Amino acid sequence: MNRLPLRIALVAVIVPFALAAVGVALQLAWLPELPATIATHWGLTGEPDAFGPAWTMPLLLGVLGVVLPAAFGTVLARTVRPEGPTATQKLLAVASLFAVTLLSIAVTVSVAIQRGIEVGTSSPAILPTLGIGIAAALILGAVGWFLMPRATSGASTPDLATPPLPVAPGELVVWVGHARFSTWVVILLCGIFAVATAAVVFVIALRGVWPLAVVPLVLGVSLLGTASWRVRVDAAGLTVRPTLGWPQYRVALGEVASANKTSVVPLGEFGGYGIRWGLGRRLGIITRGGEALEVKRRDGRAVVVTVDDAATAAGLLTALAAR
Amino acid sequence: MLFRLDPASGVPIFDQLAASVRGELARGTLRAGDRLPPAREVATALAINIHTVLRAYQDLRDEGLVDLRRGRGAVVTDNAGLSPELLAAVHDLVAEARRLGVGVGTLTAVLREEYSA
Numbered sequence: 001m002n003r004l005p006l007r008i009a010l011v012a013v014i015v016p017f018a019l020a021a022v023g024v025a026l027q028l029a030w031l032p033e034l035p036a037t038i039a040t041h042w043g044l045t046g047e048p049d050a051f052g053p054a055w056t057m058p059l060l061l062g063v064l065g066v067v068l069p070a071a072f073g074t075v076l077a078r079t080v081r082p083e084g085p086t087a088t089q090k091l092l093a094v095a096s097l098f099a100v101t102l103l104s105i106a107v108t109v110s111v112a113i114q115r116g117i118e119v120g121t122s123s124p125a126i127l128p129t130l131g132i133g134i135a136a137a138l139i140l141g142a143v144g145w146f147l148m149p150r151a152t153s154g155a156s157t158p159d160l161a162t163p164p165l166p167v168a169p170g171e172l173v174v175w176v177g178h179a180r181f182s183t184w185v186v187i188l189l190c191g192i193f194a195v196a197t198a199a200v201v202f203v204i205a206l207r208g209v210w211p212l213a214v215v216p217l218v219l220g221v222s223l224l225g226t227a228s229w230r231v232r233v234d235a236a237g238l239t240v241r242p243t244l245g246w247p248q249y250r251v252a253l254g255e256v257a258s259a260n261k262t263s264v265v266p267l268g269e270f271g272g273y274g275i276r277w278g279l280g281r282r283l284g285i286i287t288r289g290g291e292a293l294e295v296k297r298r299d300g301r302a303v304v305v306t307v308d309d310a311a312t313a314a315g316l317l318t319a320l321a322a323r
Numbered sequence: 324m325l326f327r328l329d330p331a332s333g334v335p336i337f338d339q340l341a342a343s344v345r346g347e348l349a350r351g352t353l354r355a356g357d358r359l360p361p362a363r364e365v366a367t368a369l370a371i372n373i374h375t376v377l378r379a380y381q382d383l384r385d386e387g388l389v390d391l392r393r394g395r396g397a398v399v400t401d402n403a404g405l406s407p408e409l410l411a412a413v414h415d416l417v418a419e420a421r422r423l424g425v426g427v428g429t430l431t432a433v434l435r436e437e438y439s440a
Contacts, residue, residue: 165325172328174368176360230360234368309352312325 004077008085011144012093013073016100020065023104026112027058033115042110054111061107065100072096079267084149086278088271093148098141105133162260164322165315172235175316177307179229179240182288185273189223226274229285231293231307233317238295240285240305247275249283255297259317261310262294270304278304293317324353324360328369336371340379348388348403349410359389359397 004013031054039048040056072092080089109129167173181189197216204212225244232239238251238259266286270276276284282294282302293310295317296302307313326343328336347353362376380397383389388403420430 167327168329170329170331172330172369172371173326174365175325176364176368177324178358230364232360232364232368235370236368309324312352316325 012096013069016069019104023108086271094141097144098137101137102133162314164319167319174234177231179287256321257296259314264292337379355401
């Protein structure tokens with residue numbers, strides 16, 4: 001595990017933790033002014049629908065204020081590489097800050113408005129609080145994003161240039177490869193899908209929010225649709241196409257600046273699997289770790305696809321681009 | 324999977340396609356259970372007729388190197404890959420032929436002879 005750079009630790013762990021701590025301290029100080037039973041949950045209409053002892057709220061914020069930043073911090077410390085965070089990793093850090101800020105404000109204000117009232121049932125509506133919380137969390141999240149270092153270019157150590165494949169003039173050549181999720185990536189993604197689906201089913205069963213059923217549907221289709229990619233190098237250049245046929249990525253021969261075999265660390269360089277943005281304007285089609293084809297465009301952007309026999313593909317692309 | 328065609332070589336296109344697949348099997352980049360690219364895709368990429376590609380795939384099936392199944396395409400069979408022992412024997416054979424100054428033409432002719440015997 002690496003040591004998390006200070007600015008990322010600030011955004012993902014330290015500030016969220018401090019905010020939650022302030023919230024908990026305020027709520028504990030207010031305990032004498034609160035009724036014994038307070039509103040702890042508000043329905044979709046903004047009216048209170050669940051009640052509990054006054055200490056429930058500081059406990060809730062205390063636990064989540066520690067667990068959430070710790071979880072995000074651990075994931076980031078394990079994956080952020082010395083060169084700097086990827087866009088996905090910055091998003092994770094901001095997600096931690098956003099979630100805990102919103103939670104701290106919402107919970108603390110919902111306790112604050114119940115001071116001095118007789119019983120929790122007469123608690124005022126919560127919706128304005130939520131609005132303030134979301135606005136504050138968005139602003140803090142944006143500040144956090146720009147506080148963190150930029151995703152630096154010059155990603156991994158440059159590999160030795162892959163030699164061009166000898167191609168005779170007039171010879172017709174095509175290379176076709178396959179990028180497919182490895183078994184354990186499939187297990188991981190199925191796990192995520194199962195958890196997400198279970199959560200959605202739970203919420204639907206509890207509250208009847210049927211539109212939520214769209215979530216597992218979209219998630220399932222996008223997982224299946226990007227599980228298998230066909231990669232082609234021919235006179236048209238590089239074409240990367242998923243089973244669904246969309247989204248398709250192309251690099252025309254004229255745009256190819258260089259093509260090389262490289263090696264990919266999915267979590268460290270791209271923050272995960274699937275269609276990914278990585279360090280240094282690299283678009284990744286990442287289905288596993290290890291061998292990959294990296295094609296740099298003349299404008300500095302690059303496409304990285306995890307395929308076997310990448311040296312042949314890179315050599316052919318180099319040879320065709322030079323022809 | 325790399326397909327190479329030299330239209331000027333005089334060798335029929337479908338033979339050259341089949342030879343590309345055999346080459347990949349020998350290199351080990353194609354293994355049992357792997358799927359050959361769809362004939363349509365190869366045909367489009369090389370600007371040749373799809374039936375030429377299908378003809379090559381059928382030849383490979385007749386040799387027992389691939390299975391052709393509707394909907395699944397051409398799948399490399401279990402017995403398509405060359406065993407390491409056979410590859411080692413070929414390596415030794417070629418080394419011995421080189422040592423004795425026997426050219427590839429002569430050696431291939433001897434191999435053909437041996438097969439038809």
